[in-house]
Amino acid sequence: MKKDLLRVKGLKTYFSTHLGVAKAVDDLDLEVDQGAILGIVGESGCGKSVTALSIMRLVKCPPGKIETGEIVFEGRDLLKEPMSEMRKIRGNKISMIFQEPMTSLNPVFKVGDQISETFQLHQGFSKREALNRSIEMLKMVGIPSPEKRVGDYPHQLSGGMRQRVMIAMAISCKPELMVADEPTTALDVTIQAQILDLMLKLKENTGTSIILITHNLGVIAEMAQNVAVMYAGRIVEQADVHELFHHPVHPYTLGLLKSIPRPDLVERKGKPLETIPGVVPSLMNLPKGCKFNERCTRAEKRCHEEEAPFVQVGTGHYCRCWFYE
Secondary structure: OOOEEEEEEEEEEEEEEOOEEEEEEEEEEEEEEOOOEEEEEOOOOOOHHHHHHHHHOOOOOOOEEEEEEEEEEOOEEHHHOOHHHHHHHEOOOEEEEOOOHHHHOOOOOOHHHHHHHHHHHHHOOOHHHHHHHHHHHHHHOOOOOHHHHOOOOHHHOOHHHHHHHHHHHHHOOOOOEEEEEOOOOOOOHHHHHHHHHHHHHHHHHHOOEEEEEOOOHHHHHHHOOEEEEEEOOEEEEEEEHHHHHHOOOOHHHHHHHHOOOOOOOHHHOOOOOOOOOOOOOOOOOOOOOOOOOOOOOOOOHHHHOOOOOOEEEEOOEEEOOOOOO
16 A cells, blocks of 8 residues: 555635635545545536645635645645745645646746756755756756756747746656646647656656646546546545546536547437536535535435535445435
């Protein structure tokens, strides 16, 4: 058995607004093993990115606040650590690849300086040593002419190259855990494949664990060992990747899988893809009972009155549904 690197238990992250309280993450539990990739999937607005920001303790307060819970990393509860310690952990022990590199990279600093800052802050390198290591990191992530590119500003790079710079920054200190929030969004298919292949190689070479957040189930099938499906701030199903794709039990997971284009399904030829009716409910006005009941074709009276517990339905397979059988 691999030791748990990260264990999140009972995490609640809420946002206070003039319209009410948005329960972005509500009583969330998850675990990440050493050297493993955990995929988190779900529609926009399900709480995936807020989960990542909560783990990093980057939720802006106000309006956001981590109300309760535990985020235990290497035996330390990060929610109890002072911010001075969190600054030592971020970028060093835990790093993050943000969804949009153009808004995450500082537009007025050269990319070499931004990578160098990580080495100087966490490794104590001199400015010259840090710059040399930055060139090495750009070379490692496949950026051509790294000696020239360290002097470029973010706007001078393509989307794929900016994402590679973000990855170079994330892995510069060989972190134990990397949180990747939609790392291939807005990139064309060939660049997506290159970025994902790069992440897999880095995991194999460094042993870094990865939390991969995406709405792309195809990416999850290729990359992850375990998958957590989120809906309205909660995990509704969790299993290893093979079990989830071959034996899904929650109606929401089934809906997501049925909406994937499948060229091998001849009987669907000429027919529109199946969709999940409705939209994700407002996090400030969640329905009573099961949060998926307004969109679920199986919903019965009990689903509208009482939320199902998160129970084990198979080996390593958990689900939150009254009618999972």
